[in-house]
Amino acid sequence: MSRRYFGTDGIRGRANGLITPELAMKVGQAAGLVFQRGEHRHRVVIGKDTRLSGYMIEYALVAGFTSVGMDVLLLGPMPTPAVAMLTKSMRADLGVMISASHNLFEDNGIKMFGPRGFKLSDEVEKKIEKLLDENLDKKLAQSRNLGRARRIDGVHDRYIEFAKRTLPRELSLEGLRVVVDCAHGAAYKVVPEALWELGADVVPIGVEPDGLNINKECGSTAPEALCRKVREMRGDIGIALDGDADRVIIVDERGHVVDGDQLLAVIAESWKEDGRLTKPGIVATVMSNLGLERFLKDRDLSLVRTPVGDRYVLEQMLKQGYNLGGEQSGHIILSDYATTGDGFVSALQVLAVVQKLGRPVSQVCHKFEPLPQILKNFRYRNGKPLDRAEVKSAITAGEKRLNGHGRLLVRSSGTEPVIRVMGEGDDRILVEEVVDTIVSALGNPAVA
Numbered sequence: 225m226s227r228r229y230f231g232t233d234g235i236r237g238r239a240n241g242l243i244t245p246e247l248a249m250k251v252g253q254a255a256g257l258v259f260q261r262g263e264h265r266h267r268v269v270i271g272k273d274t275r276l277s278g279y280m281i282e283y284a285l286v287a288g289f290t291s292v293g294m295d296v297l298l299l300g301p302m303p304t305p306a307v308a309m310l311t312k313s314m315r316a317d318l319g320v321m322i323s324a325s326h327n328l329f330e331d332n333g334i335k336m337f338g339p340r341g342f343k344l345s346d347e348v349e350k351k352i353e354k355l356l357d358e359n360l361d362k363k364l365a366q367s368r369n370l371g372r373a374r375r376i377d378g379v380h381d382r383y384i385e386f387a388k389r390t391l392p393r394e395l396s397l398e399g400l401r402v403v404v405d406c407a408h409g410a411a412y413k414v415v416p417e418a419l420w421e422l423g424a425d426v427v428p429i430g431v432e433p434d435g436l437n438i439n440k441e442c443g444s445t446a447p448e449a450l451c452r453k454v455r456e457m458r459g460d461i462g463i464a465l466d467g468d469a470d471r472v473i474i475v476d477e478r479g480h481v482v483d484g485d486q487l488l489a490v491i492a493e494s495w496k497e498d499g500r501l502t503k504p505g506i507v508a509t510v511m512s513n514l515g516l517e518r519f520l521k522d523r524d525l526s527l528v529r530t531p532v533g534d535r536y537v538l539e540q541m542l543k544q545g546y547n548l549g550g551e552q553s554g555h556i557i558l559s560d561y562a563t564t565g566d567g568f569v570s571a572l573q574v575l576a577v578v579q580k581l582g583r584p585v586s587q588v589c590h591k592f593e594p595l596p597q598i599l600k601n602f603r604y605r606n607g608k609p610l611d612r613a614e615v616k617s618a619i620t621a622g623e624k625r626l627n628g629h630g631r632l633l634v635r636s637s638g639t640e641p642v643i644r645v646m647g648e649g650d651d652r653i654l655v656e657e658v659v660d661t662i663v664s665a666l667g668n669p670a671v672a
Contacts (some may be wrong), residue, residue: 229356230349232533236324236333239277243332245284247356251334252288254355257363258348259318259338260293266371267295269310271302272322273410273468276435277332281322285334286373293365294318296373301433303411303469304335305566306383312341312563313382323410323468326445329436341563343535384418390561390569391576397424400575403459403475405450407443408433409467415568422572427457439466444473444554444567451479461578461585465567470534471554472567474574476586484554485516487574489591491556492525492548494577500547500560501525507540507549509533510633514648519592532635534565595630596652598659602643602666609643609666610636618665622647622658630655634662 229235235251237243260266268289272278286296297314299307304321311319319337327333336344344352365371402424406412408431416428429449430442442449444464454462454475462475474482488506495501505526508516517527528544530536534555541549541559550556555565562569578588602609609615622632630649637644645662647655 227349227353229353233325233535234321234333234335234343236327236331238330239275239280239332243277243281243334245280248281248284248334249288249291250356250360251352252285253292253360253364254288254352255318255320255336256289256292256294257355257360258351261317265295266293266317267297267314268318268320269297269299269307269314269316270320270322271299271304271307271310271410274301274408274412274433274435274438275322275324275329275332275467277329278322281332281334285320285322290371290373291364292360292371293369294371296371298373298375299379300375301410301413302379302383303414303465303566303568305470305562305564305569306379306386306414308337308341308343308564309383309386309562310379311337311339315339321468325468325470326407326439326443326466328440329438337563342538343564380414380417383414384421387414387418387566387569387572388422390558391422391572395422395576395579397422397575397579399423400461400579401425401427401457401459402575403427403429403450403454403457403462405430405442405444405447405453405462405464406469407439407465407467408437409439409443409465409469411465411469411568415463415465415469418568427453427459429453443467444471447473447475447481450475451481455479461575463568463571466554469567470565471551472556472571473554474571474585474589476589477584478586480586482585482589484550484552484556485513485594486589486591487554487556487570488512488548488550489516489519490577490589491558491570491573492520493523493591494573494580495548496523496525502547503545505546507537507544507546509537509551510635511552511646513552513594513597514631515592515594538564595648595650596655597646597648598652598655599644599646600659600663601637602645602663604641604643604667606641610634612665615662615665618662622662625654625658632658632662 324331412431556570
Protein backbone atom coordinates (compact mmCIF):
# COMPACT_ATOMS: atom_id res chain seq x y z
CA MET A 225 0.00 0.00 0.00
CA SER A 226 1.12 3.56 -0.65
CA ARG A 227 2.10 5.77 2.29
CA ARG A 228 -0.32 8.69 2.58
CA TYR A 229 0.85 10.14 5.88
CA PHE A 230 4.27 8.91 6.96
CA GLY A 231 7.42 10.23 5.31
CA THR A 232 11.06 9.49 6.05
CA ASP A 233 10.71 10.82 9.61
CA GLY A 234 7.16 10.46 10.91
CA ILE A 235 4.25 12.60 9.76
CA ARG A 236 5.18 16.15 8.82
CA GLY A 237 3.52 19.11 7.15
CA ARG A 238 1.99 22.55 7.55
CA ALA A 239 0.32 23.04 10.93
CA ASN A 240 -3.44 23.36 10.44
CA GLY A 241 -2.81 22.32 6.84
CA LEU A 242 -1.83 18.66 6.80
CA ILE A 243 -1.26 18.46 10.55
CA THR A 244 -4.74 19.30 11.86
CA PRO A 245 -6.26 18.59 15.30
CA GLU A 246 -8.48 15.99 13.63
CA LEU A 247 -5.48 14.15 12.16
CA ALA A 248 -3.53 14.33 15.43
CA MET A 249 -6.45 12.89 17.38
CA LYS A 250 -6.86 10.10 14.84
CA VAL A 251 -3.11 9.37 15.01
CA GLY A 252 -3.42 9.08 18.80
CA GLN A 253 -6.30 6.64 18.45
CA ALA A 254 -4.68 4.56 15.70
CA ALA A 255 -1.23 4.39 17.32
CA GLY A 256 -2.80 3.71 20.72
CA LEU A 257 -4.70 0.75 19.31
CA VAL A 258 -1.63 -0.66 17.52
CA PHE A 259 0.49 -0.46 20.67
CA GLN A 260 -1.93 -2.02 23.14
CA ARG A 261 -0.28 -5.23 24.26
CA GLY A 262 -1.97 -7.33 26.92
CA GLU A 263 -4.11 -6.33 29.89
CA HIS A 264 -1.79 -3.90 31.69
CA ARG A 265 -2.52 -0.18 31.95
CA HIS A 266 -0.92 1.27 28.80
CA ARG A 267 0.97 4.54 28.78
CA VAL A 268 2.43 6.94 26.24
CA VAL A 269 4.92 9.76 26.83
CA ILE A 270 4.59 12.91 24.73
CA GLY A 271 7.28 15.56 24.28
CA LYS A 272 7.37 18.56 21.97
CA ASP A 273 9.53 21.39 20.75
CA THR A 274 8.62 25.07 21.08
CA ARG A 275 6.36 25.66 18.06
CA LEU A 276 3.13 27.53 18.66
CA SER A 277 1.16 24.70 17.07
CA GLY A 278 2.57 22.24 19.61
CA TYR A 279 -0.20 23.09 22.08
CA MET A 280 -2.92 22.29 19.55
CA ILE A 281 -1.37 19.01 18.47
CA GLU A 282 -0.47 17.95 22.01
CA TYR A 283 -4.03 18.20 23.31
CA ALA A 284 -5.46 16.56 20.20
CA LEU A 285 -3.09 13.62 20.69
CA VAL A 286 -4.09 13.43 24.35
CA ALA A 287 -7.74 13.19 23.30
CA GLY A 288 -6.90 10.43 20.85
CA PHE A 289 -4.78 8.33 23.21
CA THR A 290 -7.08 8.65 26.22
CA SER A 291 -10.10 7.77 24.07
CA VAL A 292 -8.61 4.33 23.38
CA GLY A 293 -7.66 3.79 27.02
CA MET A 294 -4.01 4.90 27.15
CA ASP A 295 -2.63 7.02 29.98
CA VAL A 296 -0.59 10.01 28.84
CA LEU A 297 2.52 11.49 30.47
CA LEU A 298 3.25 14.99 29.16
CA LEU A 299 6.93 15.95 29.17
CA GLY A 300 6.72 19.49 27.77
CA PRO A 301 9.57 20.84 25.61
CA MET A 302 12.23 18.12 25.39
CA PRO A 303 14.78 17.02 22.77
CA THR A 304 13.69 14.18 20.52
CA PRO A 305 16.44 11.84 21.83
CA ALA A 306 15.27 12.56 25.38
CA VAL A 307 11.76 11.42 24.47
CA ALA A 308 13.18 8.22 22.97
CA MET A 309 15.27 7.62 26.11
CA LEU A 310 12.35 8.31 28.47
CA THR A 311 10.01 6.05 26.50
CA LYS A 312 12.27 3.14 27.32
CA SER A 313 13.32 4.12 30.86
CA MET A 314 9.73 4.87 31.96
CA ARG A 315 8.48 1.58 30.46
CA ALA A 316 6.02 3.35 28.22
CA ASP A 317 4.33 1.45 25.40
CA LEU A 318 4.86 4.33 23.02
CA GLY A 319 6.69 7.65 22.81
CA VAL A 320 5.66 10.66 20.74
CA MET A 321 7.63 13.76 19.77
CA ILE A 322 5.73 16.73 18.33
CA SER A 323 8.25 18.43 16.07
CA ALA A 324 9.12 19.26 12.49
CA SER A 325 12.81 19.07 13.35
CA HIS A 326 14.77 21.74 11.41
CA ASN A 327 11.72 23.23 9.63
CA LEU A 328 10.40 26.68 10.48
CA PHE A 329 7.48 27.20 12.88
CA GLU A 330 4.73 26.99 10.24
CA ASP A 331 5.33 23.23 9.95
CA ASN A 332 4.97 20.57 12.58
CA GLY A 333 5.14 16.83 12.80
CA ILE A 334 4.51 13.69 14.82
CA LYS A 335 7.41 11.29 15.40
CA MET A 336 6.85 8.05 17.27
CA PHE A 337 9.01 5.58 19.17
CA GLY A 338 8.26 2.01 20.19
CA PRO A 339 8.69 0.72 23.77
CA ARG A 340 12.45 0.15 23.27
CA GLY A 341 12.96 3.75 22.13
CA PHE A 342 13.42 3.02 18.42
CA LYS A 343 11.57 4.76 15.61
CA LEU A 344 8.74 2.75 14.13
CA SER A 345 9.34 0.29 11.32
CA ASP A 346 7.66 0.67 7.93
CA GLU A 347 5.45 -2.29 8.84
CA VAL A 348 4.13 -0.66 12.03
CA GLU A 349 3.62 2.67 10.26
CA LYS A 350 1.52 0.90 7.64
CA LYS A 351 -0.68 -0.59 10.37
CA ILE A 352 -1.25 2.88 11.80
CA GLU A 353 -1.97 4.31 8.33
CA LYS A 354 -4.55 1.60 7.70
CA LEU A 355 -6.40 2.56 10.88
CA LEU A 356 -6.21 6.26 10.02
CA ASP A 357 -8.50 5.60 7.06
CA GLU A 358 -11.02 3.56 9.08
CA ASN A 359 -13.92 4.52 11.32
CA LEU A 360 -12.64 3.74 14.83
CA ASP A 361 -15.82 4.55 16.78
CA LYS A 362 -16.43 0.90 17.70
CA LYS A 363 -12.83 0.45 18.87
CA LEU A 364 -12.87 3.25 21.46
CA ALA A 365 -12.55 2.45 25.16
CA GLN A 366 -15.57 2.01 27.42
CA SER A 367 -16.27 4.96 29.73
CA ARG A 368 -14.62 3.37 32.77
CA ASN A 369 -11.54 2.42 30.76
CA LEU A 370 -10.66 5.87 29.41
CA GLY A 371 -7.09 7.03 29.90
CA ARG A 372 -5.79 9.80 32.16
CA ALA A 373 -3.28 12.53 31.35
CA ARG A 374 -0.83 14.40 33.56
CA ARG A 375 2.30 16.51 33.27
CA ILE A 376 5.40 15.11 34.95
CA ASP A 377 8.31 16.97 36.52
CA GLY A 378 11.99 16.10 36.75
CA VAL A 379 12.42 14.84 33.21
CA HIS A 380 14.96 17.57 32.37
CA ASP A 381 17.20 16.38 35.19
CA ARG A 382 16.89 12.77 34.03
CA TYR A 383 18.09 13.67 30.54
CA ILE A 384 20.92 15.87 31.81
CA GLU A 385 22.23 13.06 34.02
CA PHE A 386 21.93 10.59 31.15
CA ALA A 387 23.92 12.87 28.83
CA LYS A 388 26.63 13.51 31.43
CA ARG A 389 27.05 9.77 32.03
CA THR A 390 28.10 9.29 28.40
CA LEU A 391 31.42 10.95 29.31
CA PRO A 392 34.22 9.51 31.44
CA ARG A 393 33.55 10.35 35.09
CA GLU A 394 36.80 12.29 35.48
CA LEU A 395 36.34 14.40 32.34
CA SER A 396 35.64 18.09 32.88
CA LEU A 397 34.97 20.89 30.42
CA GLU A 398 36.68 23.46 32.62
CA GLY A 399 38.74 25.91 30.62
CA LEU A 400 36.50 25.66 27.56
CA ARG A 401 34.31 28.53 26.46
CA VAL A 402 31.38 26.87 24.68
CA VAL A 403 28.94 28.89 22.60
CA VAL A 404 25.75 26.86 22.12
CA ASP A 405 22.89 27.68 19.76
CA CYS A 406 19.69 25.85 20.72
CA ALA A 407 17.70 27.19 17.73
CA HIS A 408 15.00 28.51 20.10
CA GLY A 409 13.97 24.87 20.21
CA ALA A 410 13.46 21.88 22.45
CA ALA A 411 16.94 21.93 24.04
CA TYR A 412 16.89 25.56 25.14
CA LYS A 413 16.89 24.65 28.84
CA VAL A 414 18.62 21.31 29.21
CA VAL A 415 21.74 21.74 27.06
CA PRO A 416 23.12 25.02 28.49
CA GLU A 417 22.50 23.70 31.99
CA ALA A 418 24.23 20.39 31.28
CA LEU A 419 27.28 22.12 29.77
CA TRP A 420 27.53 24.39 32.81
CA GLU A 421 27.33 21.42 35.18
CA LEU A 422 30.21 19.83 33.26
CA GLY A 423 32.37 22.86 33.99
CA ALA A 424 32.22 24.83 30.74
CA ASP A 425 32.01 28.59 30.43
CA VAL A 426 28.69 28.63 28.54
CA VAL A 427 27.53 31.34 26.14
CA PRO A 428 23.97 30.40 25.10
CA ILE A 429 22.12 31.81 22.11
CA GLY A 430 18.82 30.70 20.55
CA VAL A 431 17.32 30.16 24.01
CA GLU A 432 14.39 32.58 23.89
CA PRO A 433 11.59 30.69 22.12
CA ASP A 434 8.37 32.58 21.41
CA GLY A 435 6.58 29.90 19.41
CA LEU A 436 7.43 31.56 16.11
CA ASN A 437 11.24 31.79 16.01
CA ILE A 438 12.31 28.14 16.11
CA ASN A 439 15.12 27.52 13.58
CA LYS A 440 14.71 31.06 12.24
CA GLU A 441 18.16 32.25 11.14
CA CYS A 442 19.74 30.05 13.82
CA GLY A 443 20.53 26.46 14.68
CA SER A 444 22.26 23.75 12.68
CA THR A 445 20.66 24.71 9.36
CA ALA A 446 21.63 28.39 9.70
CA PRO A 447 24.91 28.45 11.67
CA GLU A 448 25.97 31.96 10.59
CA ALA A 449 24.76 33.51 13.85
CA LEU A 450 26.78 30.96 15.83
CA CYS A 451 29.88 31.60 13.71
CA ARG A 452 29.64 35.32 14.47
CA LYS A 453 29.09 34.71 18.18
CA VAL A 454 32.07 32.34 18.47
CA ARG A 455 34.34 34.96 16.91
CA GLU A 456 32.82 37.77 19.00
CA MET A 457 33.15 35.89 22.31
CA ARG A 458 36.45 34.22 21.37
CA GLY A 459 34.85 30.87 22.05
CA ASP A 460 36.76 27.62 21.90
CA ILE A 461 33.90 25.82 20.18
CA GLY A 462 30.38 26.44 18.94
CA ILE A 463 27.58 23.86 19.08
CA ALA A 464 24.54 24.32 16.82
CA LEU A 465 21.51 22.11 17.43
CA ASP A 466 18.32 22.01 15.39
CA GLY A 467 14.80 22.58 16.69
CA ASP A 468 14.41 19.14 18.26
CA ALA A 469 18.13 18.62 19.01
CA ASP A 470 18.59 15.35 17.15
CA ARG A 471 21.29 16.83 14.92
CA VAL A 472 24.39 18.93 15.56
CA ILE A 473 26.87 21.07 13.64
CA ILE A 474 30.13 22.26 15.22
CA VAL A 475 31.85 25.62 14.70
CA ASP A 476 35.59 25.85 15.40
CA GLU A 477 37.37 28.67 17.23
CA ARG A 478 37.89 30.50 13.94
CA GLY A 479 34.18 30.54 13.22
CA HIS A 480 34.33 27.85 10.53
CA VAL A 481 31.58 25.22 10.23
CA VAL A 482 32.35 21.54 10.79
CA ASP A 483 29.74 19.20 9.26
CA GLY A 484 28.55 15.75 10.27
CA ASP A 485 31.04 13.93 8.04
CA GLN A 486 33.99 15.49 9.86
CA LEU A 487 32.38 14.72 13.23
CA LEU A 488 31.92 11.08 12.23
CA ALA A 489 35.61 10.97 11.29
CA VAL A 490 36.64 12.46 14.67
CA ILE A 491 34.55 10.01 16.69
CA ALA A 492 35.43 7.00 14.52
CA GLU A 493 39.18 7.60 14.82
CA SER A 494 38.96 8.20 18.58
CA TRP A 495 36.79 5.16 19.20
CA LYS A 496 39.07 2.96 17.11
CA GLU A 497 42.09 4.06 19.14
CA ASP A 498 40.21 3.32 22.37
CA GLY A 499 38.91 -0.04 21.10
CA ARG A 500 35.31 1.11 21.31
CA LEU A 501 34.13 0.35 17.77
CA THR A 502 32.11 -2.87 17.72
CA LYS A 503 33.10 -3.38 14.07
CA PRO A 504 35.90 -1.81 11.98
CA GLY A 505 33.75 0.78 10.28
CA ILE A 506 30.75 3.07 10.44
CA VAL A 507 27.39 3.54 8.69
CA ALA A 508 26.52 6.71 6.76
CA THR A 509 24.20 7.72 3.94
CA VAL A 510 24.75 8.11 0.23
CA MET A 511 25.17 11.88 0.86
CA SER A 512 28.35 11.54 2.92
CA ASN A 513 31.41 12.93 1.16
CA LEU A 514 33.77 10.61 -0.67
CA GLY A 515 36.55 12.24 1.36
CA LEU A 516 35.14 10.59 4.50
CA GLU A 517 35.16 7.21 2.80
CA ARG A 518 38.81 7.63 1.75
CA PHE A 519 39.78 8.85 5.24
CA LEU A 520 38.24 5.77 6.83
CA LYS A 521 39.80 3.42 4.27
CA ASP A 522 43.26 4.79 5.11
CA ARG A 523 42.60 3.71 8.70
CA ASP A 524 41.31 0.26 7.75
CA LEU A 525 37.73 1.27 8.47
CA SER A 526 34.82 0.63 6.14
CA LEU A 527 31.88 2.87 5.26
CA VAL A 528 28.49 1.22 4.80
CA ARG A 529 26.15 3.51 2.86
CA THR A 530 22.36 3.69 3.21
CA PRO A 531 19.54 5.79 1.73
CA VAL A 532 19.07 9.27 3.21
CA GLY A 533 17.41 9.22 6.62
CA ASP A 534 18.72 8.41 10.07
CA ARG A 535 16.20 5.57 10.43
CA TYR A 536 17.95 3.74 7.58
CA VAL A 537 21.34 4.38 9.16
CA LEU A 538 20.13 2.88 12.43
CA GLU A 539 18.53 -0.05 10.63
CA GLN A 540 21.88 -1.04 9.10
CA MET A 541 23.73 -0.41 12.36
CA LEU A 542 21.46 -2.86 14.16
CA LYS A 543 21.46 -5.35 11.30
CA GLN A 544 25.24 -5.45 10.87
CA GLY A 545 26.41 -4.71 14.41
CA TYR A 546 27.96 -1.23 14.05
CA ASN A 547 27.77 1.22 16.95
CA LEU A 548 28.53 4.47 15.09
CA GLY A 549 26.66 6.00 12.19
CA GLY A 550 25.19 9.22 10.95
CA GLU A 551 24.54 11.78 8.27
CA GLN A 552 26.41 14.72 6.80
CA SER A 553 23.60 16.95 8.13
CA GLY A 554 24.66 16.18 11.70
CA HIS A 555 22.36 13.30 12.65
CA ILE A 556 24.83 11.09 14.51
CA ILE A 557 23.77 7.86 16.17
CA LEU A 558 25.83 6.41 18.99
CA SER A 559 24.03 3.15 19.68
CA ASP A 560 26.02 2.50 22.86
CA TYR A 561 24.03 5.36 24.36
CA ALA A 562 20.98 6.20 22.27
CA THR A 563 18.36 4.67 19.99
CA THR A 564 18.19 7.70 17.71
CA GLY A 565 20.29 10.70 16.69
CA ASP A 566 21.32 12.83 19.68
CA GLY A 567 22.93 16.14 18.81
CA PHE A 568 24.04 16.96 22.33
CA VAL A 569 25.54 13.56 23.20
CA SER A 570 27.39 13.63 19.85
CA ALA A 571 28.75 17.07 20.68
CA LEU A 572 29.94 15.76 24.05
CA GLN A 573 31.91 12.99 22.33
CA VAL A 574 33.67 15.62 20.21
CA LEU A 575 34.33 17.76 23.30
CA ALA A 576 35.87 14.73 24.99
CA VAL A 577 38.34 14.34 22.10
CA VAL A 578 39.15 18.06 22.20
CA GLN A 579 39.92 17.88 25.93
CA LYS A 580 41.88 14.64 25.54
CA LEU A 581 44.12 16.02 22.78
CA GLY A 582 44.42 19.55 24.18
CA ARG A 583 44.40 21.03 20.70
CA PRO A 584 42.19 23.66 19.03
CA VAL A 585 38.93 22.48 17.50
CA SER A 586 40.10 23.60 14.05
CA GLN A 587 42.84 20.97 14.24
CA VAL A 588 40.89 18.24 15.99
CA CYS A 589 37.86 18.44 13.70
CA HIS A 590 39.51 18.80 10.30
CA LYS A 591 40.24 15.18 9.48
CA PHE A 592 40.07 15.22 5.69
CA GLU A 593 39.73 17.57 2.75
CA PRO A 594 36.21 17.09 1.38
CA LEU A 595 35.87 16.52 -2.34
CA PRO A 596 33.94 19.16 -4.30
CA GLN A 597 30.27 18.28 -3.91
CA ILE A 598 27.55 19.94 -5.99
CA LEU A 599 23.89 19.59 -5.01
CA LYS A 600 21.07 21.08 -7.09
CA ASN A 601 17.34 20.66 -6.59
CA PHE A 602 14.71 20.41 -9.31
CA ARG A 603 11.19 21.17 -8.09
CA TYR A 604 8.33 19.72 -10.13
CA ARG A 605 4.54 19.98 -10.02
CA ASN A 606 3.43 16.52 -11.10
CA GLY A 607 4.46 13.38 -12.92
CA LYS A 608 7.62 11.31 -12.50
CA PRO A 609 10.54 13.20 -14.06
CA LEU A 610 13.01 10.41 -13.31
CA ASP A 611 11.08 8.03 -15.58
CA ARG A 612 11.62 10.14 -18.72
CA ALA A 613 14.00 8.64 -21.28
CA GLU A 614 16.10 11.79 -21.73
CA VAL A 615 16.62 12.03 -17.97
CA LYS A 616 17.68 8.39 -17.71
CA SER A 617 20.09 8.91 -20.62
CA ALA A 618 21.64 12.00 -18.99
CA ILE A 619 22.15 10.11 -15.72
CA THR A 620 23.79 7.16 -17.48
CA ALA A 621 26.11 9.49 -19.40
CA GLY A 622 27.01 11.36 -16.21
CA GLU A 623 27.88 8.14 -14.39
CA LYS A 624 30.20 7.14 -17.23
CA ARG A 625 31.98 10.52 -17.14
CA LEU A 626 32.56 10.29 -13.36
CA ASN A 627 33.49 6.61 -13.34
CA GLY A 628 36.43 6.12 -11.02
CA HIS A 629 36.74 9.84 -10.31
CA GLY A 630 33.62 10.58 -8.26
CA ARG A 631 30.02 9.74 -7.46
CA LEU A 632 26.63 10.72 -8.83
CA LEU A 633 23.36 10.49 -6.87
CA VAL A 634 19.95 11.42 -8.27
CA ARG A 635 16.98 10.84 -5.99
CA SER A 636 13.49 12.02 -5.14
CA SER A 637 13.01 13.82 -1.83
CA GLY A 638 11.00 11.91 0.74
CA THR A 639 9.28 15.03 2.08
CA GLU A 640 8.60 17.34 -0.91
CA PRO A 641 8.19 17.24 -4.75
CA VAL A 642 11.87 17.75 -5.44
CA ILE A 643 14.51 15.79 -7.35
CA ARG A 644 17.95 16.13 -5.76
CA VAL A 645 20.97 15.86 -8.06
CA MET A 646 24.27 15.44 -6.26
CA GLY A 647 27.67 14.93 -7.82
CA GLU A 648 31.12 14.87 -6.29
CA GLY A 649 34.62 14.18 -7.49
CA ASP A 650 38.20 15.35 -7.69
CA ASP A 651 37.47 17.64 -10.67
CA ARG A 652 34.96 20.32 -9.65
CA ILE A 653 34.40 21.55 -13.22
CA LEU A 654 33.60 18.03 -14.42
CA VAL A 655 31.18 17.50 -11.52
CA GLU A 656 29.38 20.78 -12.23
CA GLU A 657 29.03 19.88 -15.92
CA VAL A 658 27.54 16.48 -15.08
CA VAL A 659 25.07 17.88 -12.53
CA ASP A 660 24.02 20.79 -14.78
CA THR A 661 23.40 18.43 -17.70
CA ILE A 662 21.06 16.28 -15.60
CA VAL A 663 19.21 19.28 -14.15
CA SER A 664 18.79 20.64 -17.67
CA ALA A 665 17.34 17.30 -18.77
CA LEU A 666 14.89 17.37 -15.87
CA GLY A 667 13.52 20.70 -17.11
CA ASN A 668 13.59 24.30 -16.00
CA PRO A 669 15.52 24.07 -12.69
CA ALA A 670 14.73 25.65 -9.36
CA VAL A 671 18.18 25.52 -7.86
CA ALA A 672 18.68 25.64 -4.08
